[in-house]
Amino acid sequence: MIDTKQIRKDFPIxxxxxxxxxxxxxxxxxxxxxxxxxxxxxxxxxxxxIHRGIYHLSEKASEEYEGTRxxxxxxxxAPSQSEIIFTRNATEGINLIASTIGVTNVSEGxxxxxxxxxxxxxxxxxxxxxxxxxxxxxVIDIDENGSLPLKVSGHNSKSKTLVEISDIISxxxxxxxxxxxxxxxxxxxxxxxxxxxxxxxxxxxxxxVDAAQAVPHMKIDVQDLGCDFLVFSSHKMLGPTGVGVLxxxxxxxxxxxxxxxxxxxxxxxxxxxxTFADSPHRFEAGTPNIAGVIGLKEAIAYxxxxxxxxxxxxxxxxxxxxMEKLTETFKECxxxxxPADPDKRAGxxxxxxxxxxxxxxxxxxxxxxxxxxxxxxxxxxLHTRLDVAATTRVSFYIYNDAQDIDKLIxxxxxxxxxxxxKS
Amino acid sequence: xxxxxxxxxxxxxxxxxxTLVKGATSKVDLDNPLCGDKIHMEIREKDGVIQEIGFxxxxxxxxxxxxxxxxEYAKGKTKKELLEISTGDVLGLLNIELTPNRMxxxxxxxxxxxxxxx
Numbered sequence: 001m002i003d004t005k006q007i008r009k010d011f012p013i014x015x016x017x018x019x020x021x022x023x024x025x026x027x028x029x030x031x032x033x034x035x036x037x038x039x040x041x042x043x044x045x046x047x048x049x050i051h052r053g054i055y056h057l058s059e060k061a062s063e064e065y066e067g068t069r070x071x072x073x074x075x076x077x078a079p080s081q082s083e084i085i086f087t088r089n090a091t092e093g094i095n096l097i098a099s100t101i102g103v104t105n106v107s108e109g110x111x112x113x114x115x116x117x118x119x120x121x122x123x124x125x126x127x128x129x130x131x132x133x134x135x136x137x138x139v140i141d142i143d144e145n146g147s148l149p150l151k152v153s154g155h156n157s158k159s160k161t162l163v164e165i166s167d168i169i170s171x172x173x174x175x176x177x178x179x180x181x182x183x184x185x186x187x188x189x190x191x192x193x194x195x196x197x198x199x200x201x202x203x204x205x206x207x208x209v210d211a212a213q214a215v216p217h218m219k220i221d222v223q224d225l226g227c228d229f230l231v232f233s234s235h236k237m238l239g240p241t242g243v244g245v246l247x248x249x250x251x252x253x254x255x256x257x258x259x260x261x262x263x264x265x266x267x268x269x270x271x272x273x274x275t276f277a278d279s280p281h282r283f284e285a286g287t288p289n290i291a292g293v294i295g296l297k298e299a300i301a302y303x304x305x306x307x308x309x310x311x312x313x314x315x316x317x318x319x320x321x322x323m324e325k326l327t328e329t330f331k332e333c334x335x336x337x338x339p340a341d342p343d344k345r346a347g348x349x350x351x352x353x354x355x356x357x358x359x360x361x362x363x364x365x366x367x368x369x370x371x372x373x374x375x376x377x378x379x380x381x382l383h384t385r386l387d388v389a390a391t392t393r394v395s396f397y398i399y400n401d402a403q404d405i406d407k408l409i410x411x412x413x414x415x416x417x418x419x420x421x422k423s
Numbered sequence: 424x425x426x427x428x429x430x431x432x433x434x435x436x437x438x439x440x441x442t443l444v445k446g447a448t449s450k451v452d453l454d455n456p457l458c459g460d461k462i463h464m465e466i467r468e469k470d471g472v473i474q475e476i477g478f479x480x481x482x483x484x485x486x487x488x489x490x491x492x493x494x495e496y497a498k499g500k501t502k503k504e505l506l507e508i509s510t511g512d513v514l515g516l517l518n519i520e521l522t523p524n525r526m527x528x529x530x531x532x533x534x535x536x537x538x539x540x541x
Binding site for chain 2: 357358380
Protein backbone atom coordinates (compact mmCIF):
# COMPACT_ATOMS: atom_id res chain seq x y z
CA MET A 1 0.00 0.00 0.00
CA ILE A 2 1.15 3.50 -0.77
CA ASP A 3 1.18 5.93 2.13
CA THR A 4 0.12 9.08 0.29
CA LYS A 5 0.34 11.24 3.42
CA GLN A 6 3.99 10.28 3.79
CA ILE A 7 4.66 10.73 0.08
CA ARG A 8 3.13 14.22 0.03
CA LYS A 9 5.72 15.29 2.60
CA ASP A 10 8.39 14.64 -0.04
CA PHE A 11 6.77 17.07 -2.50
CA PRO A 12 7.54 20.71 -1.60
CA ILE A 13 4.65 22.02 -3.71
CA UNK A 14 2.22 20.77 -1.07
CA UNK A 15 4.00 22.92 1.54
CA UNK A 16 3.43 25.95 -0.66
CA UNK A 17 -0.10 24.94 -1.66
CA UNK A 18 -1.46 22.85 1.21
CA UNK A 19 -4.97 22.66 -0.21
CA UNK A 20 -3.91 21.71 -3.75
CA UNK A 21 -5.62 18.75 -5.35
CA UNK A 22 -3.44 17.98 -8.33
CA UNK A 23 -5.17 15.78 -10.89
CA UNK A 24 -3.07 16.56 -13.95
CA UNK A 25 -0.10 14.21 -13.71
CA UNK A 26 -0.71 12.91 -17.23
CA UNK A 27 0.33 16.38 -18.39
CA UNK A 28 3.25 16.62 -16.01
CA UNK A 29 3.97 15.16 -12.59
CA UNK A 30 4.95 17.02 -9.46
CA UNK A 31 8.58 16.74 -8.31
CA UNK A 32 9.91 15.34 -5.05
CA UNK A 33 12.49 17.21 -2.99
CA UNK A 34 15.17 14.64 -3.82
CA UNK A 35 14.93 15.43 -7.55
CA UNK A 36 14.98 19.19 -6.95
CA UNK A 37 17.97 18.82 -4.61
CA UNK A 38 19.84 16.72 -7.13
CA UNK A 39 19.49 19.45 -9.75
CA UNK A 40 20.74 22.03 -7.25
CA UNK A 41 23.57 19.70 -6.28
CA UNK A 42 24.82 19.68 -9.87
CA UNK A 43 24.76 23.48 -10.13
CA UNK A 44 26.31 24.02 -6.70
CA UNK A 45 28.86 21.22 -6.56
CA UNK A 46 30.01 20.09 -9.99
CA UNK A 47 28.58 22.53 -12.49
CA UNK A 48 30.82 21.73 -15.45
CA UNK A 49 30.31 20.52 -18.97
CA ILE A 50 30.45 16.78 -19.50
CA HIS A 51 32.93 14.69 -21.52
CA ARG A 52 36.51 15.67 -22.33
CA GLY A 53 36.99 17.89 -19.29
CA ILE A 54 40.34 17.04 -17.75
CA TYR A 55 39.45 18.28 -14.32
CA HIS A 56 37.59 16.63 -11.53
CA LEU A 57 34.39 18.73 -11.67
CA SER A 58 33.84 17.76 -15.29
CA GLU A 59 34.66 14.15 -14.54
CA LYS A 60 32.12 14.15 -11.74
CA ALA A 61 29.45 15.72 -13.97
CA SER A 62 30.17 13.15 -16.72
CA GLU A 63 29.98 10.31 -14.23
CA GLU A 64 26.60 11.52 -12.90
CA TYR A 65 25.24 12.10 -16.42
CA GLU A 66 26.41 8.77 -17.84
CA GLY A 67 25.33 7.09 -14.61
CA THR A 68 21.74 8.03 -15.45
CA ARG A 69 22.04 6.10 -18.69
CA UNK A 70 22.67 2.83 -16.92
CA UNK A 71 19.90 3.56 -14.38
CA UNK A 72 17.43 4.19 -17.23
CA UNK A 73 18.64 1.09 -19.08
CA UNK A 74 17.98 -1.14 -16.12
CA UNK A 75 14.65 0.61 -15.38
CA UNK A 76 13.26 -0.47 -18.77
CA UNK A 77 15.42 -3.61 -19.01
CA ALA A 78 17.38 -2.43 -22.03
CA PRO A 79 20.22 -4.84 -22.94
CA SER A 80 22.78 -2.03 -23.13
CA GLN A 81 23.13 1.51 -21.86
CA SER A 82 24.46 2.55 -25.29
CA GLU A 83 20.86 2.14 -26.46
CA ILE A 84 19.65 4.95 -24.22
CA ILE A 85 19.56 8.33 -25.97
CA PHE A 86 18.69 11.49 -24.10
CA THR A 87 16.40 13.89 -25.92
CA ARG A 88 14.38 16.96 -24.90
CA ASN A 89 11.18 14.96 -24.48
CA ALA A 90 9.23 12.03 -25.91
CA THR A 91 8.19 14.20 -28.86
CA GLU A 92 11.79 14.77 -29.86
CA GLY A 93 12.47 11.05 -29.58
CA ILE A 94 9.77 10.31 -32.16
CA ASN A 95 10.92 13.14 -34.42
CA LEU A 96 14.46 11.80 -34.18
CA ILE A 97 13.33 8.41 -35.50
CA ALA A 98 11.06 9.90 -38.17
CA SER A 99 13.71 12.24 -39.52
CA THR A 100 16.56 9.70 -39.59
CA ILE A 101 15.61 6.09 -40.23
CA GLY A 102 12.09 7.19 -41.12
CA VAL A 103 13.39 9.16 -44.08
CA THR A 104 15.90 6.51 -45.19
CA ASN A 105 13.52 3.56 -44.79
CA VAL A 106 10.16 4.76 -46.03
CA SER A 107 9.60 5.37 -49.74
CA GLU A 108 6.74 6.17 -52.04
CA GLY A 109 4.05 3.50 -51.93
CA UNK A 110 5.16 2.17 -48.52
CA UNK A 111 2.88 2.33 -45.50
CA UNK A 112 3.08 3.90 -42.07
CA UNK A 113 0.56 2.58 -39.57
CA UNK A 114 -0.58 4.26 -36.37
CA UNK A 115 -3.80 4.53 -34.34
CA UNK A 116 -6.49 7.17 -33.99
CA UNK A 117 -5.90 7.41 -30.23
CA UNK A 118 -2.29 8.61 -30.53
CA UNK A 119 -1.04 11.81 -28.95
CA UNK A 120 -0.13 14.32 -31.66
CA UNK A 121 3.52 13.55 -30.85
CA UNK A 122 3.12 10.04 -32.23
CA UNK A 123 0.80 11.08 -35.02
CA UNK A 124 1.90 14.27 -36.74
CA UNK A 125 5.58 13.29 -37.33
CA UNK A 126 4.42 10.10 -39.11
CA UNK A 127 1.66 11.83 -41.03
CA UNK A 128 4.11 14.45 -42.27
CA UNK A 129 6.75 11.84 -43.13
CA UNK A 130 4.11 9.97 -45.16
CA UNK A 131 3.20 13.18 -46.99
CA UNK A 132 6.86 14.00 -47.65
CA UNK A 133 7.84 10.66 -49.15
CA UNK A 134 4.48 9.76 -50.69
CA UNK A 135 3.73 6.85 -48.37
CA UNK A 136 0.28 5.66 -47.29
CA UNK A 137 -0.67 6.82 -43.81
CA UNK A 138 -2.96 4.21 -42.25
CA VAL A 139 -4.77 4.87 -39.00
CA ILE A 140 -6.23 2.03 -36.90
CA ASP A 141 -9.66 2.94 -35.56
CA ILE A 142 -11.00 2.27 -32.05
CA ASP A 143 -14.09 0.32 -31.03
CA GLU A 144 -17.03 1.63 -29.00
CA ASN A 145 -15.17 0.76 -25.81
CA GLY A 146 -12.13 2.88 -26.68
CA SER A 147 -9.94 -0.14 -27.44
CA LEU A 148 -8.21 -1.25 -30.61
CA PRO A 149 -10.52 -3.77 -32.32
CA LEU A 150 -7.67 -6.07 -33.26
CA LYS A 151 -7.65 -9.83 -33.31
CA VAL A 152 -4.44 -10.55 -31.40
CA SER A 153 -3.71 -13.17 -28.78
CA GLY A 154 -4.54 -12.31 -25.17
CA HIS A 155 -6.54 -9.23 -26.19
CA ASN A 156 -10.21 -9.61 -25.32
CA SER A 157 -11.74 -6.83 -27.34
CA LYS A 158 -15.49 -6.79 -26.95
CA SER A 159 -15.78 -5.15 -30.32
CA LYS A 160 -18.41 -6.57 -32.63
CA THR A 161 -16.21 -6.22 -35.66
CA LEU A 162 -12.70 -7.43 -34.97
CA VAL A 163 -10.01 -6.59 -37.48
CA GLU A 164 -7.27 -9.00 -38.49
CA ILE A 165 -3.75 -7.61 -38.22
CA SER A 166 -3.21 -8.86 -41.77
CA ASP A 167 -5.92 -6.44 -42.93
CA ILE A 168 -3.77 -3.57 -41.69
CA ILE A 169 -0.13 -4.64 -41.83
CA SER A 170 1.44 -5.74 -45.08
CA UNK A 171 4.90 -6.25 -46.50
CA UNK A 172 4.77 -2.60 -47.47
CA UNK A 173 4.33 -1.43 -43.88
CA UNK A 174 7.62 0.09 -42.79
CA UNK A 175 6.61 1.78 -39.53
CA UNK A 176 4.15 0.79 -36.84
CA UNK A 177 3.80 3.64 -34.34
CA UNK A 178 1.63 2.90 -31.34
CA UNK A 179 1.05 4.22 -27.84
CA UNK A 180 1.24 1.88 -24.87
CA UNK A 181 -1.29 3.92 -22.89
CA UNK A 182 -3.71 6.47 -24.35
CA UNK A 183 -3.38 9.84 -22.64
CA UNK A 184 -7.09 10.52 -23.23
CA UNK A 185 -8.88 7.17 -23.00
CA UNK A 186 -6.49 5.58 -20.51
CA UNK A 187 -6.59 2.41 -22.63
CA UNK A 188 -3.64 0.08 -22.14
CA UNK A 189 -2.97 -1.28 -25.61
CA UNK A 190 -1.81 -4.89 -26.16
CA UNK A 191 1.35 -3.58 -27.78
CA UNK A 192 3.39 -6.73 -27.29
CA UNK A 193 0.84 -8.90 -29.09
CA UNK A 194 0.29 -6.33 -31.85
CA UNK A 195 4.01 -6.02 -32.57
CA UNK A 196 4.47 -9.81 -32.54
CA UNK A 197 1.58 -10.25 -34.98
CA UNK A 198 2.85 -7.43 -37.21
CA UNK A 199 6.39 -8.83 -37.29
CA UNK A 200 5.04 -12.21 -38.37
CA UNK A 201 3.64 -10.54 -41.47
CA UNK A 202 6.63 -8.31 -42.05
CA UNK A 203 9.78 -8.94 -40.00
CA UNK A 204 11.32 -5.74 -41.42
CA UNK A 205 8.72 -3.47 -39.83
CA UNK A 206 10.04 -0.88 -37.37
CA UNK A 207 7.88 -0.64 -34.28
CA UNK A 208 7.87 2.63 -32.34
CA VAL A 209 6.22 2.65 -28.94
CA ASP A 210 5.14 5.88 -27.28
CA ALA A 211 5.40 4.94 -23.61
CA ALA A 212 5.12 8.46 -22.16
CA GLN A 213 1.95 7.53 -20.24
CA ALA A 214 3.18 4.07 -19.28
CA VAL A 215 6.78 4.28 -18.07
CA PRO A 216 5.91 6.49 -15.04
CA HIS A 217 3.17 4.13 -13.86
CA MET A 218 3.99 0.50 -14.59
CA LYS A 219 6.91 -1.85 -15.13
CA ILE A 220 8.07 -1.71 -18.73
CA ASP A 221 10.45 -4.23 -20.25
CA VAL A 222 11.57 -3.31 -23.76
CA GLN A 223 12.88 -6.80 -24.46
CA ASP A 224 9.61 -8.38 -23.43
CA LEU A 225 7.61 -5.90 -25.54
CA GLY A 226 9.65 -6.84 -28.59
CA CYS A 227 9.61 -3.30 -29.96
CA ASP A 228 12.40 -1.54 -31.88
CA PHE A 229 12.04 1.92 -30.34
CA LEU A 230 10.43 3.25 -27.20
CA VAL A 231 10.18 6.85 -26.04
CA PHE A 232 9.15 8.61 -22.85
CA SER A 233 9.55 11.88 -20.97
CA SER A 234 11.24 12.55 -17.64
CA HIS A 235 8.80 15.21 -16.50
CA LYS A 236 5.85 12.81 -16.35
CA MET A 237 7.75 10.49 -13.99
CA LEU A 238 8.76 12.88 -11.19
CA GLY A 239 11.81 14.04 -13.13
CA PRO A 240 12.77 17.45 -14.51
CA THR A 241 11.27 18.97 -17.66
CA GLY A 242 13.43 19.18 -20.78
CA VAL A 243 14.59 15.56 -20.75
CA GLY A 244 13.26 12.65 -22.73
CA VAL A 245 14.50 9.17 -23.42
CA LEU A 246 14.67 7.30 -26.69
CA UNK A 247 15.51 3.64 -26.45
CA UNK A 248 16.44 1.90 -29.68
CA UNK A 249 17.63 -1.57 -30.55
CA UNK A 250 21.40 -1.60 -30.98
CA UNK A 251 21.40 -3.27 -34.43
CA UNK A 252 19.13 -0.51 -35.70
CA UNK A 253 20.81 2.43 -33.98
CA UNK A 254 24.18 1.50 -35.46
CA UNK A 255 22.82 1.85 -39.00
CA UNK A 256 21.01 5.11 -38.35
CA UNK A 257 22.27 8.42 -39.73
CA UNK A 258 22.82 11.22 -37.20
CA UNK A 259 19.90 13.40 -36.14
CA UNK A 260 21.67 16.73 -35.61
CA UNK A 261 25.25 17.69 -36.35
CA UNK A 262 27.68 19.51 -34.09
CA UNK A 263 29.76 19.03 -31.01
CA UNK A 264 29.86 15.84 -28.97
CA UNK A 265 28.44 13.66 -31.75
CA UNK A 266 31.61 13.28 -33.81
CA UNK A 267 34.63 11.05 -33.72
CA UNK A 268 36.83 13.25 -35.86
CA UNK A 269 36.38 16.24 -38.11
CA UNK A 270 38.56 17.27 -41.03
CA UNK A 271 38.11 19.84 -43.78
CA UNK A 272 37.07 17.17 -46.21
CA UNK A 273 35.15 14.76 -44.01
CA UNK A 274 33.60 14.00 -40.62
CA THR A 275 33.22 10.65 -38.93
CA PHE A 276 30.51 10.31 -36.35
CA ALA A 277 30.52 8.86 -32.88
CA ASP A 278 28.63 5.65 -32.12
CA SER A 279 25.31 5.55 -30.30
CA PRO A 280 24.31 7.08 -27.96
CA HIS A 281 26.55 10.12 -28.51
CA ARG A 282 25.96 10.11 -32.26
CA PHE A 283 22.41 11.23 -31.45
CA GLU A 284 23.21 13.75 -28.72
CA ALA A 285 24.72 16.77 -30.47
CA GLY A 286 25.61 19.78 -28.35
CA THR A 287 25.58 20.27 -24.59
CA PRO A 288 22.58 18.36 -23.26
CA ASN A 289 20.35 19.14 -20.30
CA ILE A 290 22.96 17.88 -17.85
CA ALA A 291 21.15 18.86 -14.65
CA GLY A 292 17.89 17.45 -15.99
CA VAL A 293 19.38 14.10 -16.93
CA ILE A 294 21.05 13.81 -13.54
CA GLY A 295 17.73 14.68 -11.91
CA LEU A 296 15.99 11.89 -13.83
CA LYS A 297 18.22 9.36 -12.11
CA GLU A 298 16.91 10.56 -8.77
CA ALA A 299 13.31 10.36 -10.00
CA ILE A 300 13.80 6.72 -11.00
CA ALA A 301 15.33 6.00 -7.60
CA TYR A 302 12.22 7.49 -5.98
CA UNK A 303 9.85 5.45 -8.17
CA UNK A 304 11.75 2.22 -7.57
CA UNK A 305 11.72 2.87 -3.86
CA UNK A 306 7.92 3.21 -3.90
CA UNK A 307 7.74 0.23 -6.23
CA UNK A 308 6.11 0.13 -9.65
CA UNK A 309 3.76 -2.68 -8.71
CA UNK A 310 2.47 -0.68 -5.77
CA UNK A 311 2.10 2.39 -7.99
CA UNK A 312 0.07 0.45 -10.54
CA UNK A 313 -2.16 -1.03 -7.81
CA UNK A 314 -2.66 2.38 -6.19
CA UNK A 315 -3.63 4.07 -9.44
CA UNK A 316 -5.89 1.18 -10.41
CA UNK A 317 -7.77 1.53 -7.11
CA UNK A 318 -8.10 5.32 -7.56
CA UNK A 319 -9.31 4.92 -11.15
CA UNK A 320 -11.91 2.36 -10.11
CA UNK A 321 -13.08 4.60 -7.26
CA UNK A 322 -13.21 7.69 -9.49
CA MET A 323 -15.20 5.90 -12.19
CA GLU A 324 -17.66 4.54 -9.63
CA LYS A 325 -18.11 7.89 -7.89
CA LEU A 326 -18.50 9.83 -11.14
CA THR A 327 -21.10 7.41 -12.48
CA GLU A 328 -22.97 7.17 -9.18
CA THR A 329 -23.10 10.96 -8.74
CA PHE A 330 -23.79 12.18 -12.26
CA LYS A 331 -25.59 9.14 -13.67
CA GLU A 332 -26.87 9.73 -17.19
CA CYS A 333 -25.45 13.27 -17.25
CA UNK A 334 -21.86 11.99 -17.48
CA UNK A 335 -20.08 10.26 -20.34
CA UNK A 336 -16.82 8.56 -19.43
CA UNK A 337 -14.58 7.79 -22.38
CA UNK A 338 -12.41 4.70 -22.72
CA PRO A 339 -12.72 1.13 -21.42
CA ALA A 340 -15.43 0.55 -18.80
CA ASP A 341 -13.21 -2.03 -17.11
CA PRO A 342 -10.60 -0.32 -14.88
CA ASP A 343 -8.28 -3.33 -15.38
CA LYS A 344 -7.89 -2.26 -18.99
CA ARG A 345 -6.93 1.31 -18.25
CA ALA A 346 -4.20 3.36 -16.64
CA GLY A 347 -4.71 6.02 -13.98
CA UNK A 348 -6.73 8.61 -15.82
CA UNK A 349 -10.36 9.33 -16.62
CA UNK A 350 -11.68 11.67 -19.34
CA UNK A 351 -15.33 12.64 -19.28
CA UNK A 352 -18.02 15.08 -20.32
CA UNK A 353 -20.87 16.35 -18.18
CA UNK A 354 -24.04 17.40 -19.97
CA UNK A 355 -24.56 21.14 -20.07
CA UNK A 356 -21.16 22.18 -18.76
CA UNK A 357 -18.28 22.91 -21.12
CA UNK A 358 -14.97 21.28 -20.02
CA UNK A 359 -13.30 24.68 -19.77
CA UNK A 360 -16.00 25.91 -17.44
CA UNK A 361 -15.61 22.74 -15.35
CA UNK A 362 -11.85 23.26 -15.12
CA UNK A 363 -12.32 26.91 -14.20
CA UNK A 364 -14.77 26.17 -11.40
CA UNK A 365 -12.58 23.35 -10.08
CA UNK A 366 -9.63 25.74 -10.09
CA UNK A 367 -11.62 28.09 -7.89
CA UNK A 368 -11.53 25.21 -5.38
CA UNK A 369 -7.83 24.47 -5.86
CA UNK A 370 -8.39 21.40 -7.98
CA UNK A 371 -6.16 21.20 -11.06
CA UNK A 372 -7.52 19.19 -13.99
CA UNK A 373 -7.06 19.41 -17.74
CA UNK A 374 -9.75 20.47 -20.19
CA UNK A 375 -9.50 20.50 -23.94
CA UNK A 376 -8.36 18.04 -26.57
CA UNK A 377 -5.25 16.78 -24.71
CA UNK A 378 -3.25 16.80 -27.97
CA UNK A 379 -5.47 14.07 -29.41
CA UNK A 380 -7.58 15.96 -31.93
CA UNK A 381 -8.08 12.98 -34.28
CA LEU A 382 -9.41 10.99 -31.32
CA HIS A 383 -11.76 13.79 -30.24
CA THR A 384 -13.06 14.03 -33.80
CA ARG A 385 -13.56 10.26 -33.77
CA LEU A 386 -15.48 10.51 -30.48
CA ASP A 387 -17.39 13.45 -31.96
CA VAL A 388 -16.63 15.77 -29.07
CA ALA A 389 -14.81 19.11 -29.14
CA ALA A 390 -13.26 18.79 -25.72
CA THR A 391 -13.20 16.64 -22.60
CA THR A 392 -12.22 17.07 -18.97
CA ARG A 393 -9.43 14.77 -17.85
CA VAL A 394 -8.35 13.81 -14.34
CA SER A 395 -5.16 11.79 -13.89
CA PHE A 396 -3.62 10.24 -10.82
CA TYR A 397 -0.23 9.55 -9.34
CA ILE A 398 1.41 8.45 -6.12
CA TYR A 399 0.46 11.59 -4.17
CA ASN A 400 -3.27 11.31 -4.92
CA ASP A 401 -5.74 9.59 -2.66
CA ALA A 402 -9.49 8.93 -2.39
CA GLN A 403 -9.96 12.29 -0.68
CA ASP A 404 -8.78 14.03 -3.85
CA ILE A 405 -11.51 12.25 -5.76
CA ASP A 406 -14.10 13.18 -3.13
CA LYS A 407 -12.98 16.81 -3.51
CA LEU A 408 -13.28 16.46 -7.28
CA ILE A 409 -16.83 15.15 -6.97
CA UNK A 410 -17.76 18.04 -4.66
CA UNK A 411 -16.23 20.51 -7.12
CA UNK A 412 -18.09 18.96 -10.03
CA UNK A 413 -21.35 19.19 -8.08
CA UNK A 414 -20.73 22.92 -7.67
CA UNK A 415 -20.06 23.18 -11.41
CA UNK A 416 -23.28 21.41 -12.38
CA UNK A 417 -25.23 23.44 -9.83
CA UNK A 418 -23.79 26.69 -11.21
CA UNK A 419 -24.98 25.73 -14.65
CA UNK A 420 -28.36 24.32 -13.77
CA UNK A 421 -30.82 26.59 -15.53
CA LYS A 422 -32.54 29.21 -13.49
CA SER A 423 -35.98 30.16 -14.69
CA UNK B 424 -14.74 35.32 -6.64
CA UNK B 425 -16.30 33.17 -9.31
CA UNK B 426 -16.28 34.50 -12.84
CA UNK B 427 -19.68 32.87 -13.29
CA UNK B 428 -21.67 35.90 -12.22
CA UNK B 429 -25.43 35.84 -12.74
CA UNK B 430 -25.14 38.13 -15.76
CA UNK B 431 -22.71 35.76 -17.51
CA UNK B 432 -24.82 32.71 -16.71
CA UNK B 433 -27.94 34.44 -17.93
CA UNK B 434 -26.36 35.31 -21.28
CA UNK B 435 -24.93 31.77 -21.57
CA UNK B 436 -28.18 30.01 -20.83
CA UNK B 437 -30.41 32.44 -22.67
CA UNK B 438 -28.17 33.93 -25.35
CA UNK B 439 -29.49 37.02 -27.14
CA UNK B 440 -29.38 37.25 -30.94
CA UNK B 441 -28.71 33.51 -31.09
CA THR B 442 -30.11 33.27 -34.60
CA LEU B 443 -29.29 33.77 -38.26
CA VAL B 444 -29.96 37.15 -39.87
CA LYS B 445 -32.45 37.55 -42.71
CA GLY B 446 -30.84 39.20 -45.71
CA ALA B 447 -27.40 39.11 -44.12
CA THR B 448 -24.83 41.25 -45.91
CA SER B 449 -21.83 39.63 -44.30
CA LYS B 450 -21.06 36.25 -42.63
CA VAL B 451 -18.08 34.78 -40.82
CA ASP B 452 -17.02 31.49 -39.17
CA LEU B 453 -14.48 31.35 -36.38
CA ASP B 454 -13.16 28.67 -34.10
CA ASN B 455 -10.83 28.18 -31.21
CA PRO B 456 -9.35 24.70 -31.75
CA LEU B 457 -7.89 24.69 -28.25
CA CYS B 458 -11.28 24.28 -26.62
CA GLY B 459 -13.47 23.49 -29.60
CA ASP B 460 -15.43 26.72 -29.49
CA LYS B 461 -17.10 27.41 -32.83
CA ILE B 462 -19.04 30.48 -33.75
CA HIS B 463 -20.87 31.67 -36.85
CA MET B 464 -21.80 35.35 -37.03
CA GLU B 465 -23.92 37.34 -39.47
CA ILE B 466 -24.85 40.99 -39.89
CA ARG B 467 -27.14 43.06 -42.04
CA GLU B 468 -25.67 46.46 -42.63
CA LYS B 469 -27.27 49.45 -44.34
CA ASP B 470 -25.66 52.84 -44.83
CA GLY B 471 -22.92 52.05 -42.35
CA VAL B 472 -25.37 51.03 -39.60
CA ILE B 473 -25.73 47.49 -38.19
CA GLN B 474 -29.44 46.81 -38.49
CA GLU B 475 -29.30 43.16 -37.46
CA ILE B 476 -26.66 40.90 -35.96
CA GLY B 477 -26.85 37.28 -34.91
CA PHE B 478 -24.70 34.28 -34.07
CA UNK B 479 -24.90 30.52 -33.77
CA UNK B 480 -22.39 28.02 -32.50
CA UNK B 481 -21.19 26.20 -29.46
CA UNK B 482 -18.69 26.95 -26.80
CA UNK B 483 -17.97 27.54 -23.16
CA UNK B 484 -19.97 29.92 -21.01
CA UNK B 485 -17.50 32.76 -21.51
CA UNK B 486 -17.47 32.61 -25.30
CA UNK B 487 -21.26 32.31 -25.63
CA UNK B 488 -22.00 35.01 -23.03
CA UNK B 489 -19.54 37.36 -24.66
CA UNK B 490 -21.09 36.79 -28.13
CA UNK B 491 -24.52 37.42 -26.66
CA UNK B 492 -23.48 40.64 -24.93
CA UNK B 493 -21.42 41.95 -27.82
CA UNK B 494 -24.19 41.39 -30.39
CA GLU B 495 -26.65 43.07 -28.07
CA TYR B 496 -24.31 46.02 -27.80
CA ALA B 497 -23.61 46.16 -31.55
CA LYS B 498 -27.17 46.32 -32.80
CA GLY B 499 -28.01 49.76 -34.14
CA LYS B 500 -24.43 51.04 -33.87
CA THR B 501 -22.46 52.35 -36.80
CA LYS B 502 -19.55 50.49 -38.34
CA LYS B 503 -17.25 53.26 -37.24
CA GLU B 504 -18.39 53.03 -33.63
CA LEU B 505 -17.96 49.25 -33.59
CA LEU B 506 -14.49 49.29 -35.10
CA GLU B 507 -13.43 51.46 -32.21
CA ILE B 508 -14.34 48.80 -29.63
CA SER B 509 -11.19 47.54 -27.97
CA THR B 510 -10.57 44.18 -26.32
CA GLY B 511 -10.70 46.05 -23.03
CA ASP B 512 -14.21 47.26 -23.87
CA VAL B 513 -15.36 43.67 -24.40
CA LEU B 514 -13.92 42.61 -21.07
CA GLY B 515 -15.65 45.64 -19.59
CA LEU B 516 -18.98 44.39 -20.95
CA LEU B 517 -18.39 41.01 -19.33
CA ASN B 518 -17.27 42.72 -16.13
CA ILE B 519 -15.10 39.81 -14.97
CA GLU B 520 -11.41 39.17 -14.59
CA LEU B 521 -10.06 36.52 -16.92
CA THR B 522 -6.84 34.53 -17.00
CA PRO B 523 -4.86 34.62 -20.26
CA ASN B 524 -6.13 31.17 -21.25
CA ARG B 525 -9.75 32.30 -21.11
CA MET B 526 -9.16 35.60 -22.99
CA UNK B 527 -9.44 33.83 -26.32
CA UNK B 528 -12.87 32.51 -25.36
CA UNK B 529 -14.03 35.99 -24.39
CA UNK B 530 -12.65 37.65 -27.51
CA UNK B 531 -13.72 35.16 -30.18
CA UNK B 532 -16.92 37.08 -31.03
CA UNK B 533 -15.04 40.39 -31.00
CA UNK B 534 -12.64 38.95 -33.56
CA UNK B 535 -15.68 37.80 -35.57
CA UNK B 536 -17.31 41.21 -35.42
CA UNK B 537 -14.17 42.90 -36.73
CA UNK B 538 -13.96 40.43 -39.60
CA UNK B 539 -17.59 41.18 -40.47
CA UNK B 540 -16.91 44.90 -40.54
CA UNK B 541 -13.59 45.08 -42.35
